[in-house]
Amino acid sequence: MNKESLGLDHGPDIDPNKKLSGDGFQGPTDQRKCTDILFLILIILAWIILTAIGSDSCVHGDPWTLIAQVDYGGRVCGYSSGVEDSENIYYLDSSLNGVCVNTCPPEDVLPPYSIDDLICKENVDTSRTFVGLVASGDCQFKYASTNRFGICIFTNSSMNDVLNVYAGDQTSALEEFAADIYTARGYVFGFGFVIAIVMGFLYTWFLHLPGVISTFVWSTIILIFLLKLALGAWLIVKGGEWEDEDPQMREDYEILGLKVLGGIVIAVAVIYACLIIFLRKRIQLAVGIIKEAGRSLMDMPAIIFFPLLQVFGLVLFMVPWVFFVIYTASMGDIEVKQMNGVNYKDYVYSAEVEERGWYLLFMWFWTTQFIIALGQIVLAAAVAKWYFTRDKKEVGTRTVFWAIKVSLFYHVGTAAFGSLVIAIIKMIRFILMQMQKQAQKQNNKLAQAVLCCCQCCMWCVEKCMKFVNRHAYIQTAIFSTSFCVSAKNGFFLLLRNIARASAVELVSEIIILIGKIFISLMATFLSYATMEAVISDDLNSLVAPTVMVFILAWVVAIMFMMVFHMAIDTVFQCFIADEEMFEGDQRFAQHDLAAILNEKFPKNQG
Known part of the structure; x- marks a missing residue:
């Protein structure tokens, strides 16, 4: 060696004007x-x-903390004291104030008959009407939703219909775009x-x-x-x-x-x-x-x-x-x-x-x-x-x-x-x-x-x-x-x-x-x-x-x-x-x- x-060898001192020598050279070979x-x-x-x-x-890290959500009180769902078992977040309003929940509601609960039929912040005034609680952002109706990376996403519910009023055109265009690419995937x-x-x-x-x-x-x-x-x-x-x-x-x-x-x-x-x-x-x-x-x-x-x-x-x-x-x-x-x-x-x-x-x-x-x-x-x-x-x-x-x-x-x-x-x-x-x-x-x-x-x-x-x-x-x-x-x-x-x-x-x-x-x-x-x-x-x-x-x-x-x-x-x-x-x-x-x-x-x- x-x-x-x-x-480590920088080679001999080379004259910039010196031509290459062809002695014994026959191009790249296996003799290297x-x-x-x-x-x-x-x-x-x-x-x-x-x-x-x-x-x-990988031993000491926990990638789920990267997607863990923060509730209205500043607690990290699934990690902070009091919400260790509540890994998902259910948003109460458009300002992204949410509540940590154990599971996302599997179906709509409409109309609500008790406070348990709502998802609310802690220590809310239950003497108010259900509509008042929802309007103030302290509670939200239970809508059928599914867990997507720790967020409860509304599925087939009236809330989803409301959201589609605003996102329908964009979603439709994206769906058509994706569908056309899939149909013509071979081409x-x-x-x-x-x-x-x-x-x-x-x-x-x-x-x-x-x-x-x-x-x-x-x-x-x-x-x-x-x-x-x-x-x-x-x-x-x-x-x-x-x-x-x-x-x-x-x-x-x-x-x-x-x-x-x-x-x-x-x-x-x-x-x-x-x-x-x-x-x-x-x-x-x-x-x-x-x-x-x-x-x-x-x-x-x-x-x-x-x-x-x-x-x-x-x-x-x-x-x-x-x-x-x-x-x-x-x-x-x-x-x-x-x-x-x-x-x-x-x-x-x-x-x-x-x-x-x-x-x-x-x-x-x-x-x-x-x-x-x-x-x-x-x-x-x-x-x-x-x-x-x-x-x-x-x-x-x-x-x-x-x-x-x-x-x-x-x-x-x-x-x-x-x-x-x-x-x-x-x-x-x-x-x-x-x-x-x-x-x-x-x-x-x-x-x-x-x-x-x-x-x-x-x-x-x-x-x-x-x-x-x-x-x-x-x-x-x-x-x-x-x-x-x-x-x-x-x-x-x-x-x-x-x-x-x-x-x-x-x-x-x-x-x-x-x-x-x-x-x-x-x-x-x-x-x-x-x-x-x-x-x-x-x-x-x-x-x-x-x-x-x-x-x-x-x-x-x-x-x-x-x-x-x-x-x-x-x-x-x-x-x-x-x-x-x-x-x-x-x-x-x-x-x-x-x-x-x-x-x-x-x-x-x-």
């Missing part, structure tokens, strides 16, 4: 070494501690999930057609340039109109400010155009990289479904974690407070319970980011294996399973290391957010401004670290290096190719945005047309199932494009490594990328 496997074992051990220990803390909370799932995935592959195939990506990209770039010019011109013209007003309605500084702003926007448009001209060849490279990324997904279709495994892993963690949070939250001391004449309960936590809460939050950040990181390593390994395989027919579903195997066997520690960094940043941001809330309550403007700046800085740090992490994971997947070495190598690799990286990021963002819109809208349109032709007579409206299809298709589009984005980044790094490590026919680049390399390095020049 060496320093690098433990994650375990990376960042120390952080694998740390996250396992963290999970063990989480389980111990959560188990102890919702089929189009929102299956057809959306098909649309994703169709979009990927569509990108292979000659000129499609270039048309998308250049049309979008030109449109952005024209919009900036139009906005700048409009601001200047508007400023002139303000200047010519008679009588003058605006101050001179307002007119000047609008014209200056218009000039700035036009200047930005000109700089944008110059930048695009400078990056034009890099944009063509980005187009070729995106095409190759699309081919990798077409050759390994199983890779699209990998995010479902991540969702499954998230659910496996989230279920016990939610239980731990609930039981820990119930370990506080109940304190009854009053607001607008209504009693409610609050919790006062000891320092030890608060520390548990902070640890639970930190483990949520670390584990969720760990699942994301491990998924990125798997995707990068699969795509890198595809790129460095000359005969693409040898690549398929088995490659995805190979990537899962090597990632789980060798690089879980790297995922733990990278995710730990993001988790720490997220914790700092959460603490800053809590401090912002306190400053807002105290109306401390200076503190709010300082904390807002800190929050913005940490947001930028998080975005940068996620970018660095993603490319570090790709380095790990390709070269089997530890996190620190991978982050350093990945950073310098991008630094040597900053213009290319910028072009790839610009083009990929355009293609990914168009892809999300295409997948979701096509699935939604096809579902609407099909449901209108087949089951429209069985539905109250097509709106509800169509909206659900769009939501589900949008989620699928995000997952699909997340995989696509990782494939683009991986192909980009593989291409640069291929360019720096190999020459001539030794290179692995194919199609458009091979043409770009042949143009840059003609064969007669070696």
Whole structure:
């Protein structure tokens, strides 16, 4: 076990301009070494501690206190002295003043013949009439009700009819909404999930057609340039109109400010155009990289479904974690407070319970980011294996399973290391957010401004670290290096190719945005047309199932494009490594990328 496997080796001093060496490299193989074992051990220990803390909370906590209600006298039903056996609350009026009861009335008792036929507060004046007692809020008639989380909810009774007068329209609309979704559930799932995935592959195939990506990209770039010019011109013209007003309605500084702003926007448009001209060849490279990324997904279709495994892993963690949070939250001391004449309960936590809460939050950040990181390593390994395989027919579903195997066997520690960094940043941001809330309550403007700046800085740090992490994971997947070495190598690799990286990021963002819109809208349109032709007579409206299809298709589009984005980044790094490590026919680049390399390095020049 060496320093690098433990994650302690930062690697040799690296020259930012030093090219990669291709000696003996044939792409990702099974001959790998375990990376960042120390952080694998740390996250396992963290999970063990989480389980111990959560188990102890389950022993000492009582989640029913979280839903226990407070009666008119400030007593917690089922817990306070005098109402230990009365776990349910029966509300007496619309102000939510209630009485703790043992059981909810199973049937209406109307009309009442004695005070026992009413539910009343303690020590009421029974000499008054029943109607007077109810009108004053001291008592309420017994209506048939059922227990829902400790609250007596009226069922088939005259009181329920009265409530329906006010809630009938909303309830009816919700019922129709839910009924339509249930009736069309097959179409919702089929189009929102299956057809959306098909649309994703169709979009990927569509990108292979000659000129499609270039048309998308250049049309979008030109449109952005024209919009900036139009906005700048409009601001200047508007400023002139303000200047010519008679009588003058605006101050001179307002007119000047609008014209200056218009000039700035036009200047930005000109700089944008110059930048695009400078990056034009890099944009063509980005187009070729995106095409190759699309081919990798077409050759390994199983890779699209990998995010479902991540969702499954998230659910496996989230279920016990939610239980731990609930039981820990119930370990506080109940304190009854009053607001607008209504009693409610609050919790006062000891320092030890608060520390548990902070640890639970930190483990949520670390584990969720760990699942994301491990998924990125798997995707990068699969795509890198595809790129460095000359005969693409040898690549398929088995490659995805190979990537899962090597990632789980060798690089879980790297995922733990990278995710730990993001988790720490997220914790700092959460603490800053809590401090912002306190400053807002105290109306401390200076503190709010300082904390807002800190929050913005940490947001930028998080975005940068996620970018660095993603490319570090790709380095790990390709070269089997530890996190620190991978982050350093990945950073310098991008630094040597900053213009290319910028072009790839610009083009990929355009293609990914168009892809999300295409997948979701096509699935939604096809579902609407099909449901209108087949089951429209069985539905109250097509709106509800169509909206659900769009939501589900949008989620699928995000997952699909997340995989696509990782494939683009991986192909980009593989291409640069291929360019720096190999020459001539030794290179692995194919199609458009091979043409770009042949143009840059003609064969007669070696």
